[in-house]
Amino acid sequence: xxxxxxxxxxKNIKIAGLHGHFSTNGRRVTTYAQITxxxxxxxxxxxxxxxxxxxxxxxxxxxxxxxxxxxxxTFEEYAEAVCKIMNTEFNHYKNKPTxxxxxxxxxxxxxxxxAAKVIGTNKVRDHKxxxxxxSVHNIKPVFNKKNLPIKFLRQxxxxxxxxxxxxxxxxxxxxxxxxxxxxxxxxxxxxxxIIFENVGAxxxxxxxxxx
Numbered sequence: 001x002x003x004x005x006x007x008x009x010x011k012n013i014k015i016a017g018l019h020g021h022f023s024t025n026g027r028r029v030t031t032y033a034q035i036t037x038x039x040x041x042x043x044x045x046x047x048x049x050x051x052x053x054x055x056x057x058x059x060x061x062x063x064x065x066x067x068x069x070x071x072x073x074t075f076e077e078y079a080e081a082v083c084k085i086m087n088t089e090f091n092h093y094k095n096k097p098t099x100x101x102x103x104x105x106x107x108x109x110x111x112x113x114x115a116a117k118v119i120g121t122n123k124v125r126d127h128k129x130x131x132x133x134x135s136v137h138n139i140k141p142v143f144n145k146k147n148l149p150i151k152f153l154r155q156x157x158x159x160x161x162x163x164x165x166x167x168x169x170x171x172x173x174x175x176x177x178x179x180x181x182x183x184x185x186x187x188x189x190x191x192x193x194i195i196f197e198n199v200g201a202x203x204x205x206x207x208x209x210x211x
Contacts, residue, residue, distance in 0.1 A: 018042055020039050040086070040090075044089075054086065111200050119131050128165070128166040130167070132194060148198055150168075168180040
């Protein structure tokens with residue numbers, strides 16, 4: 001924290017805010033409470049009575065389907081933990097600092113869907129593949145193996161009579177281009193559409209890095 005002391009010793013520079021941006025896979029309420037408390041401790045330790053804002057970053061859970069993650073914290077639970085600390089630490093301040101949260105991913109993840117058209121089906125040994133005109137880059141560029149919520153729109157007349165296991169793969173011809181693994185449903189046919197939900201975070205503005 002030597003940077004704070006250096007800034008305080010420079011004339012005409014005022015430390016207006018503190019920003020703590022840390023992400024964890026768990027995204028637990030306790031993690032954001034710890035971030036908030038740490039920033040508040042810095043304010044006290046380095047005597048920053050004119051602090052204007054505390055920014056605890058983003059990465060909190062939004063409305064997540066149970067098929068992806070179970071028992072995620074609610075907005076209310078995050079708010080209760082963080083605001084309790086802020087109210088306690090700055091209760092005696094005449095001008096209380098503003099609390100900033102960056103919930104971009106949490107607000108937009110479930111407001112976009114991606115529709116891909118089936119352009120072919122293949123079978124390699126015992127594995128069936130449904131090829132679509134989209135890519136994993138369009139729905140989950142971090143390449144995790146969790147299947148997003150999926151809906152099927154049938155346009156073809158040749159509907160399978162039994163459920164089968166198949167993978168949904170993209171157009172890039174790259175081995176990692178899996179949009180979904182081991183889907184157990186009626187095998188889609190050419191010209192059917194597959195709708196992937198919850199694709200609004202880190203996908204809409206992402207350009208697939210394909211040659």
